[in-house]
Amino acid sequence: MQVSVLIPTHNRVDLLTRTLSSLRDVDVPSNVRVEIVVTANACTDGTEARVAKIDERFPFEIIVVEEPEPGQNHARNKCLQKASGEILAFVDDDVRFDEGWLAGLVDVFREYDADVVGGRVKLWWKAVDKPEWFESYLSPILAGYDHGEEIKEVGLPGPVGANVAFHRRVYETLGKFYTAIQGDDNPLYRGNEVKYLQRAAGAGFSSYYAPDALVYHWVSPDRIKPDFFRQAGRGYGYSRVQMKDTFGPYTACRSIVGFLYLSALHGLGWIAAKAVTDTAREYQQLYTSNIGLGGLYGSWMRLKDEGLG
Template structure:
């Protein structure tokens, strides 16, 4: 079996270097060949040279590809084009690997003949202390993914892009990631992998959760501020509209009504949470109300472009 570890990155060479350093300590199961492919996505910070330097004493085959078109899914597609593995494992450029990550991942693919496997993602509070007000239900907004200690089948989309792997047969059936989601209206690129996972579900592929395929996802200080929750919500709402294959009058009406409901209901909920000093609930309502606002924005763009002409 061959595993391709795929890492898209954009101008975060210091974080990437730490991720690669932690990857050195990962144990490879017997009979598994590992290649690591970093895609430098419109990088101007010396990423290519730093990766080349890492390659001198790296325990796995390490290469760097270049993708000049900005956008995470463009970088993911370049990774896929370069990969040779039976297992295509995407991770973010700001994670720290548990030493048994690869063993945990491979074990679920082998034992369950899985198509898609989402590894556990715990938040890595290294740059900033976890706030006292933080609640576990906010973790998913920060790309956390923890379904407990047992391997289990999960619905798709379920896993998060920080730690998700596909069998090559999924890629051969679905092709590449959708890139229309990414534009100036979606600055945080929320929902990029969700569209792919939904396509996998529609095609009948199975999803599993692998608790031992553990990474720690770095939390940057800006991610516990209101502006992040606001932008993340808007980006995800916008992406949900962009994911739809068609956007006729019926779909448009349902989308507008649903997103309007989200925006109003959770805006009121945020006011209440703020009044009683429940910061976690306030931020969650801020995120969800902005899913509605982002969805309304995306609906207007698609209506203008596809329905109204």
């Protein structure tokens, strides 16, 4: 079995270098070959040259390619284009691999004949101390994905893009990632992988959670501030609208009413949590209310650009 580790990156060469360094120490099961595909997405920080130097002394083959079109899914598509593995494993450029990551991933594909595997993602509090107010229910907003110690079948689009793998047959059936949600109106591109996972569900592919396929996702200092939760919510709400295949009268009305309700209800929740200084709840309500605002903005943009069609 060959596993292609696919890493899209944009101007974060120091973080990428640290991620690759941790991959060096991963245990490789018998009869498994590993290649790494790094896509430098509109990079201007010397990513390609730095990775080329790493490749000279790395235990696995590293393929580094350029994708000039900005956007994470453009970079993901270039990764897929260059990969030759039977297993296509996407990870973010700011994770630290547990030594058992590869074995945990391969075991689930082998034992369950899985189509999609979502690896465990724990938050990595290295750049900033974990705040006293932080609660576990905020972890998914920061790309955490932790469902305990047992392997289990999960619904799609459950896994997160920081640590998700596909059997090649999924790619051969679905083709490329959807790129239309990426633009200046959606700076955080929340939900880039959701459309792909929804399509996988529609095609009848199975999905499993792999607790031993563990990575630690770096938490940057800005991600524990209100602006991050605000922007992340708006980006995800906008994305949810842009991912809809059609936007006719029924879909438009349902979206507008639903997002209006979401923004109003959780906006009030945000005010209430702020009043009693419940910071975790305040940020959670801020995030959810902004999903509503982002969805309303996305609905307006679709109506403006397409009308009811």
